[in-house]
Amino acid sequence: MKKLLYILFVLPVVMVSQENVSGKILEIDNQGNEIPLPGANVYWLNTSIGDVTDFEGNFSITYETEYKDLVVSFVGYKTDTISVNDSNKPIKHFLKATSELDEVEIVSRKKATSKSYLQAQNVMNVSSEELLKAACCNLSESFETNPSIDVNFADAVSGTKQIKMLGLTSPYILIATENIPSVRGASQAYGLTFTPGTWVESIQITKGAGSVVNGYESIAGQINAELQKPTKDDKLFVNLYGASNERLELNTHFNAKLSDKWSTGLYLHGNMHQKEHDVNHDNFLDMPLYHQINVMNRWQYTDTENGFVGFFNFRYLTDEKQTGELDFNPNTDKLTTNAWGSEIDTQRFDFSGKLGYVNPELPWRSVGVQFAVSNHQQDSYFGLREYNIEHNSIYSNVMYNSIISDSRHKIKTGVSFTYDHYDELVELNTFERIDNSIGAFFEYNFDNLDKLNLTAGIRVDNHNKLGFFVTPRLHARYTPWEKSAFRASFGRGKRSANIFAENQSLFATSRAINVIGSNGGEIYGLDPEIAWNYGVSFLQGFNLFERKADVSVDFYRTDFQNQVVADWENPQEISFYNLEDDSYANSFQTEINYNMFKRFDVRLAYKYYDVKTKYLTGKKPRPLTPKHRFFANAGYETYRKENGAQWKFDATYNWLGEQRFSSTITNPVQYQLPEKTPTVGTLNAQITKVFSSKFEVYLGGENITNVRQDNPIMGAEDPFGANFDTTYVYGPIFGSMYYAGLRFRIK
Amino acid sequence: MKKILVIATFLIATVSFAQNKNAKASFEVDGVCMMCKDRIEKACIKTKGVKSANWNVQTHELRLIYNEGKTSLDDVKKNILAVGHDLKDMKATDEAYNSVHPCCKYREEEVKDDHKE
Numbered sequence: 048m049k050k051l052l053y054i055l056f057v058l059p060v061v062m063v064s065q066e067n068v069s070g071k072i073l074e075i076d077n078q079g080n081e082i083p084l085p086g087a088n089v090y091w092l093n094t095s096i097g098d099v100t101d102f103e104g105n106f107s108i109t110y111e112t113e114y115k116d117l118v119v120s121f122v123g124y125k126t127d128t129i130s131v132n133d134s135n136k137p138i139k140h141f142l143k144a145t146s147e148l149d150e151v152e153i154v155s156r157k158k159a160t161s162k163s164y165l166q167a168q169n170v171m172n173v174s175s176e177e178l179l180k181a182a183c184c185n186l187s188e189s190f191e192t193n194p195s196i197d198v199n200f201a202d203a204v205s206g207t208k209q210i211k212m213l214g215l216t217s218p219y220i221l222i223a224t225e226n227i228p229s230v231r232g233a234s235q236a237y238g239l240t241f242t243p244g245t246w247v248e249s250i251q252i253t254k255g256a257g258s259v260v261n262g263y264e265s266i267a268g269q270i271n272a273e274l275q276k277p278t279k280d281d282k283l284f285v286n287l288y289g290a291s292n293e294r295l296e297l298n299t300h301f302n303a304k305l306s307d308k309w310s311t312g313l314y315l316h317g318n319m320h321q322k323e324h325d326v327n328h329d330n331f332l333d334m335p336l337y338h339q340i341n342v343m344n345r346w347q348y349t350d351t352e353n354g355f356v357g358f359f360n361f362r363y364l365t366d367e368k369q370t371g372e373l374d375f376n377p378n379t380d381k382l383t384t385n386a387w388g389s390e391i392d393t394q395r396f397d398f399s400g401k402l403g404y405v406n407p408e409l410p411w412r413s414v415g416v417q418f419a420v421s422n423h424q425q426d427s428y429f430g431l432r433e434y435n436i437e438h439n440s441i442y443s444n445v446m447y448n449s450i451i452s453d454s455r456h457k458i459k460t461g462v463s464f465t466y467d468h469y470d471e472l473v474e475l476n477t478f479e480r481i482d483n484s485i486g487a488f489f490e491y492n493f494d495n496l497d498k499l500n501l502t503a504g505i506r507v508d509n510h511n512k513l514g515f516f517v518t519p520r521l522h523a524r525y526t527p528w529e530k531s532a533f534r535a536s537f538g539r540g541k542r543s544a545n546i547f548a549e550n551q552s553l554f555a556t557s558r559a560i561n562v563i564g565s566n567g568g569e570i571y572g573l574d575p576e577i578a579w580n581y582g583v584s585f586l587q588g589f590n591l592f593e594r595k596a597d598v599s600v601d602f603y604r605t606d607f608q609n610q611v612v613a614d615w616e617n618p619q620e621i622s623f624y625n626l627e628d629d630s631y632a633n634s635f636q637t638e639i640n641y642n643m644f645k646r647f648d649v650r651l652a653y654k655y656y657d658v659k660t661k662y663l664t665g666k667k668p669r670p671l672t673p674k675h676r677f678f679a680n681a682g683y684e685t686y687r688k689e690n691g692a693q694w695k696f697d698a699t700y701n702w703l704g705e706q707r708f709s710s711t712i713t714n715p716v717q718y719q720l721p722e723k724t725p726t727v728g729t730l731n732a733q734i735t736k737v738f739s740s741k742f743e744v745y746l747g748g749e750n751i752t753n754v755r756q757d758n759p760i761m762g763a764e765d766p767f768g769a770n771f772d773t774t775y776v777y778g779p780i781f782g783s784m785y786y787a788g789l790r791f792r793i794k
Numbered sequence: 795m796k797k798i799l800v801i802a803t804f805l806i807a808t809v810s811f812a813q814n815k816n817a818k819a820s821f822e823v824d825g826v827c828m829m830c831k832d833r834i835e836k837a838c839i840k841t842k843g844v845k846s847a848n849w850n851v852q853t854h855e856l857r858l859i860y861n862e863g864k865t866s867l868d869d870v871k872k873n874i875l876a877v878g879h880d881l882k883d884m885k886a887t888d889e890a891y892n893s894v895h896p897c898c899k900y901r902e903e904e905v906k907d908d909h910k911e
Contacts, residue, residue, distance in 0.1 A: 075852050130821070132883040141853040409816055409859065411846055453839050454846040496836045 068131060069107035070138025072100045072119055084121060084142060092116035092128065159682075160193065162586055162599065164532045167492065167502040167522040168257065169584050169601065171195065173250040180682065180697045181733060182288055182745055182788055184296050184318065186247065186272060187239035191731060192699050194638055194652035194678040195252060196270075199671075202552035203759035203773040203780055204370045204389060204429075206334040207237055213254065213267040213603045214632040214658040214672055218542070218549045219578070221257065221265030224272050225358070226417065227399055228262055232467055233423045233438035236551045237393065241364055243316040243341060245286050245298040248273045255582040255603060256520045256538020259488045259504035260446065260459055263518040266540035266578045267605060267632070276358075277302045277312035277347045281792040290786035292334065293322035308350050316341040325373055326782055327755065329763040333781045335370035335391075354405040354413075362397040371430075372766065382428055387766035389555060391427040411454055415461075417444040429554035430766060432474055436548055441466040459490040459504075473547050473560070478571065482543060484510035500524045512543055512569040530588035530597075537581045543570045544611035546623045553621045555773040557762070563624035574625050577608040596641040605632040607660075615709035616664050618718070618772065628661035632669075646685070652678040668707050671724075671777055675704035691740035698732040706777050718761055718770040724777040729754055744789045753782040813862040816845065821871075823849060823856045824880040826900040826908075833894065837877040841870050 072087045083104025090097025091114040098106040108117075110131070117138070120126040124142040131138070159177035163170055173193065181191045187208045190196040197211040212220050222230035222239070230238035250272050257269035284300040296318040304310045319338035326333055341364045348357040369377060371388030380386045399419035406412040423438040446461035467482040486508030494500040501523040509515045520538030527533060546562070547553075553560065564572020584601030610626040638652040654676040658669040668674070679700045687693040705723040712719065733747030756778040762771040823834050831849045834856060838847035843864025849856045858870060871881055878890040880901070891901065899905045 130882055143853070408818075409845075410848075450845065453844055455839055496832070496839060 066110040067107050068110045068117070068138065069105065070140065071104045072106065072121075072140055072142060073104050074124070074142050074144065081141075084124075087119060087121035087124070087142065089117060089119050092118050162597070164526070164530065164586065164588070165494075165500060165524070167500045167524045167534070167536075169254040169522075169534050169536065169582070171252045171254075173252065175248055178244055178247055178250070179735070179745075180680075181699070181731060182244075182747055182786060184244055184288060184294075185240045186242040186244065189244050189247065189250065191701075192680055192697070193252070194650070194654065194676075194680075195254065195636065197676065200776045200780065201236070202555055203776050204331065204335065204555050205237075205368065205391065205552065206337075206370070207240065209236075210239065211672070212252075212270075213580075213605060213634040214656040214669070215267040215605060216549075218544065219266040219540075219605075221261060221269045222272075223261055223269065225274060225399075225401065226261055226271055227401075227419045227442060227444075228264065229397075229419075231264070232440060232469065232545055233425060233436045233548050234395070235545065235549045237366070237391070237425075240339075241341065241366065241393075241395065242272060242274075243296075243298055243314075245284065245300070246274050246314055246316070246343065248275050248279075254584070254601065255522070255536040256540060256580045258502070259490055259506040259518055259520050259538075260444075260461070262463065262465075263486070263506060263508055263516070264540060264542045266542070266576075266580055267603075274343075274345070274360075275300065275302075275312065275314070277310040277345050278304070278349060280312060281794050283791075283793040285791045286788060288786060288788035290784055292320065292324060292781065292784050294318065294320040294786075296788075308348055310347045310349070312343075312345040312347075314343040314345070323373055324781060327757060327759070327780070329758065329760055330372055331387075331760055331763055332370050332373065335368040337366070337368040339364070339366040341366075352407065354407040355403070356405075357400070357402040359400045360398065362395070362399075364393070364395040366393040366395075367391070382431055382433070384431070384767050387430045387771075389427065389429040391425065393423070393425045395421065395423045397421040411448065411450045411457070413448045415444075415446045415448075417442070417446075419443070427551075427554075430771075432554045433472060434474070434547065434551065434554050435472040437470040438548075439466075439468040455494050455496060457492040457494070459492075460488065462487045469545070471547060478547075480512070480570065482510065482512050484508050484513070486510075498526045513541055513575045516541055532584075532586045534584045534586075534601075535582070537579065539577070539579050541575055541577045543575045544573065544623075546571055546573070546611060546613070550613050550621070552774050556621075557767075557769050557771040558615075558618070559620040561620045561622040563622055568625065571623070573611050573623065574609055576610050578605050578610070579608065580605045591641065594642045594644065596639065598637070598639045600637045601635070603632075603634045607631065610660070612660055612662065614662050615670055615774070616662050616667070618709070618711045618714050619769065622663070624663075626661070628666070630660040631658070633657040647683045648681070650678070650680040652676075654678070664710070670709040671706045671775075673703040673706045677702040687737075691737060693737050695735040695737065696733075697735075698730065700728065700730050702726065702728040703777075708775060708777075714770060720761075720775060727754060727756075727778040728752070729779060741793065742789070742791050744787070746787045747785070749784045749786070750779050750781075751783050755779055755782050815861045815863065816859055817862045818857070818859055819867055820855055820857045822854050822882045823874055824854060824900050825849070825851070825898065826905060827851065827898060829895055830879065830898050830900065833877050833898075834874060834879055837873045837879075838870055841865055841873050844870060 072084045073081045074084050076082050085100055085102045087100045089106045089108060096109060098108045100106045115130055117129045117131050119140055121142055124144055129140055160171055160173050178189050190198050190210055198208050201207045201209040210217050218235055221228055253269040255268060257265045280300055280302045282302055286298040288296040299315045302312040317340050321336050324333045343360060343362045346359040368391040372386045375386040375388030377390055380388055401417050403415045419442045421440045426435045442465050444463040446459055448459050450457050463486050465484045469480050471478040486506055488506035490504035492502045504520045506518045518539050522536040525533045562571055568574040582603035586599040588597040607626055607630040610630050612624055612626055614622040635655040641649045643649050656672055656674055658672050659666055660669060682697040685694045704726055707723055708720045730751045731749045733745055735743055735745040737743040759776050759780045760773050761775055762768055825834055831851055834849045835847045838844050844860040846859045875884055875886045876890055878886045878894040880886050
């Protein structure tokens with residue numbers, strides 16, 4: 048040591064004949080910066096010759112040819128041994144903190160929504176960045192800036208938005224929370240509004256059949272929402288939102304690290320809207336009065352040394368909506384003809400747990416266990432029609448990941464078990480059933496690290512109502528040239544349709560319910576739905592005027608082998624029956640993303656739907672599904688200062704072409720609608736002012752051009768009459784709405 | 795793990811079939827970017843017997859897991875050199891080096907600077 052100091056002093060003056068090896072020891076901090084490490088020990092293995100790095104991280108050490116291995120050690124860092132063969136080359140070595148995970152994040156301006164050039168499946172990753180573009184209050188509103196998903200109102204009274212993908216409604220999409228199917232069964236209609244937007248860390252949208260790992264139910268696609276993780280989320284996060292229609296929301300997150308292995312997070316969400324609006328003077332509320340309290344407590348267990356990670360979540364939700372005529376008073380008018388009104392009360396309790404083990408020695412070998420139980424209870428009435436549903440569900444999945452010979456050949460295999468108990472009251476009839484299934488899956492992924500990546504999956508399930516069946520799915524990605532990805536996929540999906548839970552808007556009409564069970568099917572007398580989905584897509588990235596751009600085109604077809612058709616073609620009734628002939632959904636979409644100039648991004652998309660079903664009255668396009676949709680989004684950010692301060696601007700324009708109304712030809716003349724709806728264009732915009740990484744405020748407007756559907760409720764003047772119907776909704780009911788809010792966080 | 799390796803190396807001299815199926819190794823490979831990462835990892839993985847390869851852009855450290863019965867570190871290193879990447883103690887031939895993409899010319903200062911954040 049002293050000797051070395053002495054040498055260091057002497058070095059500049061005397062030309063030393065002795066050979067020296069010099070170098071620099073650094074570390075990479077969380078921001079990706081190189082930081083010199085002063086005080087690290089550097090010595091030749093099995094010798095006492097060494098040095099300690101100075102303030103700049105520099106060291107110099109005598110070199111003899113027999114010295115080969117240079118040991119670098121520092122408390123709190125992994126000890127490394129460098130083999131040295133050439134004393135002339137200065138050494139630059141990075142030490143890794145022992146607590147650090149083996150992940151390196153590359154920090155650059157990431158796109159808010161990114162498409163993968165590498166994955167076999169057609170997946171879009173929507174980051175929290177994108178979710179902030181619209182101050183989305185819940186999951187159903189978080190797709191407003193995504194052209195692949197259509198969001199529209201389910202009916203004129205409940206205020207619920209439903210989503211569509213590839214022209215098919217949400218029951219055909221497997222919607223999962225952290226890969227556990229969550230919006231299904233009883234929660235199908237309103238489930239998306241039960242996940243607050245701020246809880247969501249990112250969303251993965253897969254078009255087409257998707258993976259077999261999460262089950263057999265997905266047909267059009269899969270949407271997975273990853274929630275905030277206690278170890279990554281802010282210590283304290285507050286989001287306050289208020290809108291001109293007097294909708295208020297409050298979100299608070301508290302996260303704490305309890306020990307080196309345990310972290311916990313408490314997420315609270317409350318929203319309320321208690322102001323009566325009737326801008327179209329039809330004597331009906333334009334949007335329901337509601338309040339929701341939603342609480343989640345997450346526990347995260349991380350033991351990197353032994354390769355364990357676990358999550359345990361407890362969730363409780365209570366949501367109450369009231370809608371109907373302005374003067375409706377639930378205390379005196381419930382289920383009477385004094386006034387038409389409706390209440391929908393939901394209580395839900397969830398527990399889910401995930402435990403993963405990654406072999407620290409063999410990073411490709413991992414085991415995961417997922418387990419979820421939920422109890423969902425909805426009590427509701429619509430005018431004189433009562434509908435209650437209780438749904439108890441258990442889901443579990445055990446998965447093993449490994450490789451065959453090398454990491455180009457990956458396999459996933461496992462077993463899953465599901466149990467669903469439904470208890471329904473539909474007006475005067477009760478329905479009860481238990482579904483359970485046990486299944487096994489195997490998925491093989493081949494990636495030649497170059498042009499080809501394919502995933503072939505198969506699962507077999509034995510289900511008490513659906514029988515024994517096989518679900519094959521295949522995805523492939525081929526890259527013919529640079530920055531391109533050609534994808535193809537096909538797969539099969541099967542599901543039991545919960546006709547009432549999925550079509551709850553039928554209760555807010557005077558339609559008679561007509562279930563035509565033909566041959567003693569297992570579910571409401573109907574057979575399960577089976578569909579095949581095929582798709583091709585092409586993605587090409589390129590540079591236009593030296594700015595990044597990408598264009599994608601995709602075509603998907605869903606072919607129903609069997610379907611539970613919801614037939615609205617007779618305005619006096621709704622019929623459910625199994626498909627006799629054919630039913631298909633074709634979807635074509637093209638999208639361009641262009642970074643026009645620095646920090647200014649544009650997204651344009653056009654979508655064409657051809658969705659037809661053979662009804663009892665003939666083959667017709669699916670009602671209220673636009674043939675053409677045009678989408679434009681532009682976003683600009685100012686330069687981000689050191690403290691994170693910047694401005695963000697975002698605007699989205701959506702145009703929907705004509706949509707077919709289901710037939711009203713048999714109605715009296717005053718209750719007849721034209722064959723097609725008018726076109727609808729809506730504009731949303733938002734401005735965010737970030738003051739620092741701690742505090743930001745946002746201001747936005749929805750439907751700025753104040754587009755409204757004039758008479759959304761048919762027969763509003765006589766709600767207990769034969770022609771009352773709230774389902775002919777093609778556009779916004781409430782005009783423009785402005786909102787403001789703030790976000791405060793302590794990291 | 796280390797102990798096992800030590801014992802294994804002792805045994806190799808006497809017994810010829812005690813070979814580690816999941817041997818681990820790590821050494822430095824020169825490169826600058828994600829394209830290099832791709833190239834280096836591919837060269838490793840395509841060596842029969844290598845199960846996984848992970849090269850870190852920032853630290854230049856390559857971590858390997860391989861089956862000693864099917865391949866040796868020398869074979870892997872040869873393949874890395876063949877695609878044009880230098881190791882600490884071995885240089886790739888000029889011919890191999892010239893085959894890398896122009897933006898990956900990690901031996902040139904200018905290219906190195908380009909890749910610094």
